Amino acid sequence: MPKTALKQLDFRPLIIYFFLGFSSIIVQSLLIREFLVVFFGNELVLGIIFGAWFFWISIGAQTGSRLAFQIKSLRTVFCLSILIGLFLFPLQLYLIRSVRSLLAVSPGQYIPFLPMLAFTFLCTAPFSFMVGWSFPLGSRLLDMNTSSRAITIGWLYITEAVGSLVGGLIFTFLLVGHFSSWQLGAALFLFTAFLLPLLIGKFVRRRFYCLLWVAAIAILSLLVLPFAEQANKVTLQQRWRSLGGASKLIASVDSKYENLVLAQIADQYSLYGNGQVAFIFPDPYGYANTAYFVLTQHPNPKHVLIIGDALGGLLHPFLQAPIQKLDYVQLDPQITNLVLPYLSEEQRKTLSDPRLDIFYTDGRFFLKTTSSRYDLVFLNLPDPTTAMMNRYYTREFFQEVQRVLKPGGVFAFSIRAAETYFGLEVENYAASIFQTLRRVFPHVVVSGSETNFFFASDSAGIVTVDIEILTRRFACYSTQTAYFSPYNFYLIFQPERVEFIRRALENAPNVRLNTDLQPITYFYNLLLWHRFASGINKTKSLSFVKQLSHFRLSWLIFLLALLLVVRLIFLGWRKIPRRQQSAFNALAAVAISGFAAMGFEIVLLFGFQNLYGYLYHMIALVTATFMLGLALGSLVMNHLLNKIRSGERTFIYLEALILLFALILPALLNGFASGPFAELPLTTSQILFSFLILNAGMLTGAGFPLASHLYLRHKDEIGRAAGLVDSFDHLGACLGGFLTGTLLVPVLGTVQSVYFIALLNAGGIFLWIVNLIFPRKY
Numbered sequence: 001m002p003k004t005a006l007k008q009l010d011f012r013p014l015i016i017y018f019f020l021g022f023s024s025i026i027v028q029s030l031l032i033r034e035f036l037v038v039f040f041g042n043e044l045v046l047g048i049i050f051g052a053w054f055f056w057i058s059i060g061a062q063t064g065s066r067l068a069f070q071i072k073s074l075r076t077v078f079c080l081s082i083l084i085g086l087f088l089f090p091l092q093l094y095l096i097r098s099v100r101s102l103l104a105v106s107p108g109q110y111i112p113f114l115p116m117l118a119f120t121f122l123c124t125a126p127f128s129f130m131v132g133w134s135f136p137l138g139s140r141l142l143d144m145n146t147s148s149r150a151i152t153i154g155w156l157y158i159t160e161a162v163g164s165l166v167g168g169l170i171f172t173f174l175l176v177g178h179f180s181s182w183q184l185g186a187a188l189f190l191f192t193a194f195l196l197p198l199l200i201g202k203f204v205r206r207r208f209y210c211l212l213w214v215a216a217i218a219i220l221s222l223l224v225l226p227f228a229e230q231a232n233k234v235t236l237q238q239r240w241r242s243l244g245g246a247s248k249l250i251a252s253v254d255s256k257y258e259n260l261v262l263a264q265i266a267d268q269y270s271l272y273g274n275g276q277v278a279f280i281f282p283d284p285y286g287y288a289n290t291a292y293f294v295l296t297q298h299p300n301p302k303h304v305l306i307i308g309d310a311l312g313g314l315l316h317p318f319l320q321a322p323i324q325k326l327d328y329v330q331l332d333p334q335i336t337n338l339v340l341p342y343l344s345e346e347q348r349k350t351l352s353d354p355r356l357d358i359f360y361t362d363g364r365f366f367l368k369t370t371s372s373r374y375d376l377v378f379l380n381l382p383d384p385t386t387a388m389m390n391r392y393y394t395r396e397f398f399q400e401v402q403r404v405l406k407p408g409g410v411f412a413f414s415i416r417a418a419e420t421y422f423g424l425e426v427e428n429y430a431a432s433i434f435q436t437l438r439r440v441f442p443h444v445v446v447s448g449s450e451t452n453f454f455f456a457s458d459s460a461g462i463v464t465v466d467i468e469i470l471t472r473r474f475a476c477y478s479t480q481t482a483y484f485s486p487y488n489f490y491l492i493f494q495p496e497r498v499e500f501i502r503r504a505l506e507n508a509p510n511v512r513l514n515t516d517l518q519p520i521t522y523f524y525n526l527l528l529w530h531r532f533a534s535g536i537n538k539t540k541s542l543s544f545v546k547q548l549s550h551f552r553l554s555w556l557i558f559l560l561a562l563l564l565v566v567r568l569i570f571l572g573w574r575k576i577p578r579r580q581q582s583a584f585n586a587l588a589a590v591a592i593s594g595f596a597a598m599g600f601e602i603v604l605l606f607g608f609q610n611l612y613g614y615l616y617h618m619i620a621l622v623t624a625t626f627m628l629g630l631a632l633g634s635l636v637m638n639h640l641l642n643k644i645r646s647g648e649r650t651f652i653y654l655e656a657l658i659l660l661f662a663l664i665l666p667a668l669l670n671g672f673a674s675g676p677f678a679e680l681p682l683t684t685s686q687i688l689f690s691f692l693i694l695n696a697g698m699l700t701g702a703g704f705p706l707a708s709h710l711y712l713r714h715k716d717e718i719g720r721a722a723g724l725v726d727s728f729d730h731l732g733a734c735l736g737g738f739l740t741g742t743l744l745v746p747v748l749g750t751v752q753s754v755y756f757i758a759l760l761n762a763g764g765i766f767l768w769i770v771n772l773i774f775p776r777k778y
Contacts, residue, residue: 013078013141014159017134019195020082021163023188024131026171027089028053030181031124034096037259038239039111041274041386047741048117050598052124054734058727060132065723068136078137079196085130086189090231093181095123097235100242107245108277132730135160136723149718153725154638154705158631161701165627177256177334182235186228190221243275250342255334262338269342271312271335276382278335281312282344288483290414291317293447293492294378296473297455297463298410301375305329305404307363307392308380311339316350317484321477326356327372333360364391365612367400369682377401379413384433390519391610393433396673397516398440398456408459411441414451430501431508432521439513446505448497465493516610516673517666518749551743553752560763567767581771582648583714585764587728589651590707592764594732596658597700599740599757600665601626603750604693607669612686625690629697637702647710652768654706655761658699662758666751668692704729 032049039045071077095102103115111119135156142152175184194217240249240261247265254260261272271278280286291314295301302324306314310328318326330336336358340348350356359366363379379401384390391397392413401411415430430452438444441456445463455463464470470493471486514521571581601623608622644650671677677685704725711721744753 013138014155016078016082016195017138017156018159018163018166019192020131020134021160022167022170023082023086023163023192024127024160025164025167026175026184026188027086027127029168029171029176030184031092031096033254033259034093034181035120037275038096038099038243039116040276041258041388045116045120047602047738047743048120049124049737050602050741051734051738052121053128054594054598054730054737055121056125056128057132058729058731058734060129061135061723061727061730062132063129063723064133064136065720065727068140068719068723069717071137071140074137074140078134078141081130081134081137082192083189083196085127085134086185086192088126089185089189090182090228092123092126093185094235095119097239098242099123101238105242107243132726135726136719139722140719149721150641150705150709150712151638152718153708153722154634154641156722157704157726158634158638161627161631161634165624165631168627169624172256177254180229180232180254182228182232183225186224190217190224193217193220243272244270251338253334253338255332257332257334260332260334260338262342269312269339271309271339273382276385278382279309279312279314281339281342281347283313284483287313288317288481289488289491290314290380291321292474292484292488293453294376294412294455295321295477296470297412298376298408299462299473300476301410303327303372303374303376303406305372305374305377306380307366307377309335310380311335311343313347314380315356316347317481319350319353319355320481324355326353327359327374328356329359329361329363329366331360331362364397364400364610367397367404368612370404372404373406373409374404375406375409377405377409377411379411381413383415384514384519384521387519387606388609390514390521391516393436393514393521394519394610395436395439395513395515396610398437402440402458405458408462409457410463411456412453414453416451428508428511429521431505431511432514434505435508435511436514436521446498446501447492448494448501449492451492452501453492465495465498467493515749516607517669517751519606519746520749551747553748553756556756557759560759564763564766568770571770578771579714583711585648585767585771586651586707586710587724588767589655589764590703590725591728591732591735592655592760593658593700593703593707594729594734595736595760596662596732596757597626597630597697598733598736599744599753600662600696600700602737602740602745603665603754604696606745606750607672608689608693611672611689612682622690622693625693626697629694629699630701631697632694633698633701634705636698637705641705641709644706644709647706647713648768648772651703651706651710652765654699654702655764655768659758659761659765661695661699662754662761665692665754669750 028049031053032046035045035049068074099119100107100111103111103119105111138156139153142156179187236252237249240252240263244261244263247263247270250262250264250269252259252261258274259272261275263270263272268280268282270280295318301321304318304323304325305327306318307329309330310318311330315326315328351358363381379392381392382389384393398411405411415433434444434446434454437454437456441458443458443460443463444454444456445465446455447453447465457463467486467489470489474484474486512518512520576584604626605622668677672685672689677688680688707729708721708725711725712718740753744756748756
């Protein structure tokens with residue numbers, strides 16, 4: 001930016017916009033956490049939330065672009081818009097915590113896809129519309145002080161990105177888990193009310209009015225903060241009634257990883273993670289059955305690893321067996337803190353057994369880094385209903401388990417099924433896991449009951465469904481228990497039922513393997529979700545989701561080609577000046593950049609999580625690194641704007657770089673998973689992966705100032721230009737987040753998803769080439 005323009009620039013609107021970016025990322029994070037609880041942690045909702053969030057920002061920016069130049073009291077409207085957005089945030093919290101009651105969904109049942117989609121779009125509207133609306137207003141405020149209009153828009157975009165970066169880091173490392181959503185919402189409103197008078201110069205210069213305003217905010221804080229905590233308690237109870245039914249809410253905690261709820265009904269406790277039951281205790285019969293079903297699959301297990309939920313009572317029967325060492329991997333230490341006071345004395349003593357070691361870390365991360373070898377690995381986690389859970393049912397995870405097993409070792413896990421119903425949804429879901437498992441372990445057996453146990457080994461004669469063999473192995477245990485009998489083997493190993501399930505899983509047609517790069521089981525589980533959902537529009541939702549399973553990349557290619565042909569016909573029919581063509585292409589290009597930004601971010605988040613485990617702080621750093629890339633890309637382009645001779649050619653080069661990055665990204669991800677980068681030390685590998693994320697952000701962030709520059713050549717009105725560019729950027733991000741998170745990655749996989757991003761950029765390059773080859777005078 002030229003020094004004269006920099007001197008003229010009033011930094012007060014930038015300070016406010018920095019805080020708006022800071023607030024928006026915190027509000028978005030809080031909404032995501034709240035949505036994940038009522039939607040049972042299913043990360044398909046992330047694509048919907050991002051899509052809805054960016055959709056309303058786009059609508060808000062579009063509206064602001066049309067009205068910004070008509071507003072006379074610009075500062076006042078700008079301030080009130082931000083305050084109103086934060087003031088309405090509690091309404092959004094109330095609606096989210098009431099959604100299951102409003103949609104008449106029974107406790108424990110899933111919300112169908114279409115009502116979930118409609119409600120998410122409705123509920124995200126207030127704050128995100130305000131974020132979009134304020135961008136053209138902020139541009140006009142800055143425009144009052146400098147003539148460098150494209151650079152002014154760029155600075156506003158950079159400031160928002162840096163504010164989001166700082167807000168995301170502070171939220172993740174300092175705020176989450178310590179304050180409720182209502183408390184954080186109230187604090188943001190009060191702090192914004194304190195800051196906004198900075199925009200009113202005369203107000204700041206009058207010391208008396210400043211002191212009076214500070215006193216008023218302090219008094220308001222004393223009233224609002226206690227009310228916020230009370231409102232949090234009331235709405236938590238309201239949400240719990242829709243989730244837990246008749247059970248009594250004992251405690252609700254927002255940990256770094258999820259919302260944890262401990263509930264009680266009669267003499268039993270239930271622990272919920274993001275609305276879903278993680279485990280129930282005490283349940284000595286159930287845990288004894290699980291333990292001995294698993295232990296007897298190995299002739300003589302000495303070293304055992306459990307990944308997942310075992311604190312409620314599973315550890316005790318395992319340690320009653322004559323094993324020498326038990327390693328237990330659990331992600332969230334808050335689970336122990338929450339459950340420990342309610343465990344029996346016997347269960348608490350189990351935790352001090354010298355054979356037991358507890359590791360609070362991600363299961364996949366533990367497998368990648370441990371040097372221990374085991375006779376038996378038992379995965380005791382929920383079904384792959386989310387992207388996080390699906391990581392534990394992919395071919396790559398099974399290979400990681402195989403690496404830590406001793407020769408003849410056994411791997412065991414279970415998924416829910418329907419004992420009396422084995423329709424297409426269940427068959428595809430279970431068959432995908434079964435056939436993926438058999439690609440890694442040659443010997444696999446499956447039980448037949450309402451819970452399907454999968455047992456796998458690389459050696460013949462180890463895993464078995466032969467009840468006589470299992471009974472002999474159980475008889476070798478010197479410890480007797482009143483909670484298990486060899487007759488219980490008949491509960492899950494009835495020969496006819498076992499044979500029926502084996503044939504169904506082996507012969508299921510057109511079932512795809514579940515991999516890190518193509519998490520199809522995640523989508524199959526969505527079909528199963530809708531089969532057992534309740535509430536309004538259940539049948540329509542199931543039919544709609546079934547149609548999505550037939551989705552093909554060729555459909556999107558055809559649609560893209562059709563749009564390009566229509567554009568060519570339109571250009572041939574209408575004589576459009578070159579600058580007007582450039583303005584249209586700039587809006588199209590920034591929309592493509594927005595799509596690519598969200599697509600890359602989702603793909604890289606999933607990739608990082610698959611490679612290095614669900615390390616919450618590291619995932620936050622992934623997002624922060626991407627936001628840093630957006631800011632750096634915009635900063636570099638902002639600096640170069642006055643030196644660029646041809647904005648059209650520059651955009652061609654930029655989109656070509658994004659296209660090239662998309663084409664090589666699958667190979668790079670494979671390189672980190674099993675290629676040359678996989679052999680590097682963990683820290684070095686993570687640093688190199690961070691450069692991938694940074695580059696993705698820089699490439700997609702550089703287009704925003706350039707698009708503003710090209711559009712302003714066509715219409716030199718900063719409010720309209722800023723609003724339209726911001727609107728199209730977020731419209732692209734809306735489509736990118738929604739399609740990538742809910743359709744492209746789950747159904748088509750990572751490779752085809754990024755190839756489609758490459759095709760989009762190829763289409764953008766084509767439009768610029770047409771503009772240069774067939775120029776028309778302005």
